[in-house]
Amino acid sequence: MTRLLTFLAIGLMSLMLFITTSGLPMLFDPNSPAATHVSPRYIEKSREETGSPNFVTAVLADYRGYDTLGETTVIFTAGIAAVLLLRAARKHSDCLPGGDEE
Amino acid sequence: MNRKFGTIILDTAFRYLVPFILVFGMYVLMHGEYSPGGGFQAGALFGIAVVLGRLIQGEEAMLNISGNTAIILAGIGTFIYGFIGVLTMLFNGNFLEYGAFPLNMAEADRHALGILGIEIGVTICVMATIIAIFDALTRREEW
Amino acid sequence: MQELFSQYFIYWLILILFMIGPFGMIYKKNLVKKLMAMNVMQVAVIIFFLVLGQKTGGTLPIEMHGLAGVENYINPLPHALMLTAIVVSLSTTGVALALLILIQRRYGTLEEDEMLRRMNQ
Numbered sequence: 627m628t629r630l631l632t633f634l635a636i637g638l639m640s641l642m643l644f645i646t647t648s649g650l651p652m653l654f655d656p657n658s659p660a661a662t663h664v665s666p667r668y669i670e671k672s673r674e675e676t677g678s679p680n681f682v683t684a685v686l687a688d689y690r691g692y693d694t695l696g697e698t699t700v701i702f703t704a705g706i707a708a709v710l711l712l713r714a715a716r717k718h719s720d721c722l723p724g725g726d727e728e
Numbered sequence: 729m730n731r732k733f734g735t736i737i738l739d740t741a742f743r744y745l746v747p748f749i750l751v752f753g754m755y756v757l758m759h760g761e762y763s764p765g766g767g768f769q770a771g772a773l774f775g776i777a778v779v780l781g782r783l784i785q786g787e788e789a790m791l792n793i794s795g796n797t798a799i800i801l802a803g804i805g806t807f808i809y810g811f812i813g814v815l816t817m818l819f820n821g822n823f824l825e826y827g828a829f830p831l832n833m834a835e836a837d838r839h840a841l842g843i844l845g846i847e848i849g850v851t852i853c854v855m856a857t858i859i860a861i862f863d864a865l866t867r868r869e870e871w
Numbered sequence: 872m873q874e875l876f877s878q879y880f881i882y883w884l885i886l887i888l889f890m891i892g893p894f895g896m897i898y899k900k901n902l903v904k905k906l907m908a909m910n911v912m913q914v915a916v917i918i919f920f921l922v923l924g925q926k927t928g929g930t931l932p933i934e935m936h937g938l939a940g941v942e943n944y945i946n947p948l949p950h951a952l953m954l955t956a957i958v959v960s961l962s963t964t965g966v967a968l969a970l971l972i973l974i975q976r977r978y979g980t981l982e983e984d985e986m987l988r989r990m991n992q
Contacts, residue, residue, distance in 0.1 A: 629898070636894050640886065647882040654927040656942055661926055665948050666941040669932070677836025678761040678843060679934040681947035686766065686954060687843040691824040694846070695809055697955045698853050702806045704962030705857035708969040709799055709864045715973050763933065768958050854958060861965035865972065 742784045746791065749777040757851050761840055767847035771854025778855070779862050795863035798856040805853030812845045881922055889915035900983040902974065906967050913960045917953045924949035 651658035672684040686694055753773030756765035781789035793801070813824045821828025826842025827835050888911065895908025924946035930938070932947035971981065978986045 632894070632898050635897070636890060639893065640890050643886050643889070644883070647879055647886065650879075650882060651923070653878050653881060653922070654925050656926045656928070658923070660923050660949070661946050665946040668947055669941050669944050673934050674836060675839070676843065677834070677838075677840040680761050680763065680766075681932040681934070681944065682764075682950045682954065683761050683766050683843060683847075685947055685951040687846055688824075688826065688839060690951065691813070691846065694850070694955065695813065695824070697959065698806050698809050698850055700959055701857050701962050702802050702853055704966050705802050705860045706799060708861045708965045709795060711966075711969045711973060712864045712867070715976060764931065766954070768954055772958075772961075857962065857965075861962075861969075865965070865968055 738784050742780065746777050746780060749773055749780070753777065757847060758844075760847055761843060767850030768854055770847075771851040772858065774851065774855040775858030775862075778859050782862065782866070793856070793859050795860055795867070798860035798863060801856035802853050802860060805849045805851070805856060808849030808852065809846050812842060812849070816842070882919075885915055885919045885922065888918070891915075902971055902981045902983070906964070906971065909967075910960065910964060913956070917956055920949040920953050920956075 651660065655661070668681055668685055668689070672681050672689075673679055676684040676688045678684045678688070750773075753770045756773060757767065757770035760766040760770065778789075778791055778793055781791045816825050816828045817823055819828040819830055824842075824846075826839045829838045829842065831838055831841070833841075892908050892912025892915065895911070896905050899905055899908065926942070926945050929943060929945035932944050932950060934944075938944075974986070975981055978989050980986055980989070
């Protein structure tokens with residue numbers, strides 16, 4: 627029963643996504659909305675505004691520097707979370723049933 | 729060099745691979761504005777160099793950063809990023825507006841300097857986080 | 872028909888890759904396999920964004936001498952966004968692995984059925 631429901635849900639979701647692919651822009655289209663709205667501004671101006679020929683670095687570190695600060699904080703928080711989870715468990719390992727099996 | 733696993737293949741591979749990985753990571757960091765690269769990739773390369781040493785030689789690896797040091801380094805990396813942002817505010821600029829540095833350079837060069845500064849911070853943070861997660865996941869003796 | 876196939880085939884491939892994720896997360900009973908399915912889903916999303924950034928006749932998004940004009944460079948924005956997405960997927964995988972180690976220590980297993988049985992007893 628669970629198996630049937632799983633395949634049904636996955637099939638329905640695939641069908642919906644399959645139908646929406648026809649609304650996506652054509653592959654490698656230079657006139658697609660993604661290529662005509664925001665990115666020409668970055669490509670034309672980023673060299674003189676940021677001094678970096680690499681557009682990706684210019685967008686990442688200068689135009690969206692605030693985003694990247696948040697990104698760095700996320701990575702730092704994830705590292706602390708992983709370390710603290712395992713250290714806290716080690717300190718209280720006597721109350722874990724798996725801890726005293728060995 | 730101490731041999732933890734005792735096989736010459738692992739030791740030789742380690743000895744030849746790690747210096748090249750470190751040099752390539754430094755190139756990716758310093759040349760990130762002019763070629764494909766940047767802080768995140770360089771951090772991943774540095775982290776992998778240390779993790780490789782830990783995998784092959786164990787806890788007594790030559791090139792080792794312990795878990796506690798790694799967490800402190802990750803904090804320092806994030807601090808460098810935020811500190812450069814606050815520094816531009818002290819020179820009457822907006823947050824992370826690199827053009828506000830009072831240096832005798834062109835506007836674009838000041839931006840390039842600021843980008844290099846924050847990429848160093850990102851590199852240290854990513855490297856230390858990879859090492860810290862690896863250290864936390866593989867530490868098992870106190871269980 | 873030929874044109875439709877060549878234009879949208881990559882989207883269908885990405886769709887198949889993406890649907891491996893929900894399928895694995897629902898159907899598989901092992902928690903490590905669920906985590907692997909989640910990572911496959913993240914990779915599918917990253918590839919989808921990178922495909923949207925491509926242009927015919929565009930080169931890599933680094934300004935070169937004597938090559939000016941928007942139509943000569945691919946869209947740099949998806950690359951910048953996905954670069955951070957890759958690193959975030961790394962850190963989420965790290966936290967998830969730490970949680971899996973804790974679950975394994977607590978219940979002695981990573982199979983869902985066995986875990987539910989041990990929770991209730």
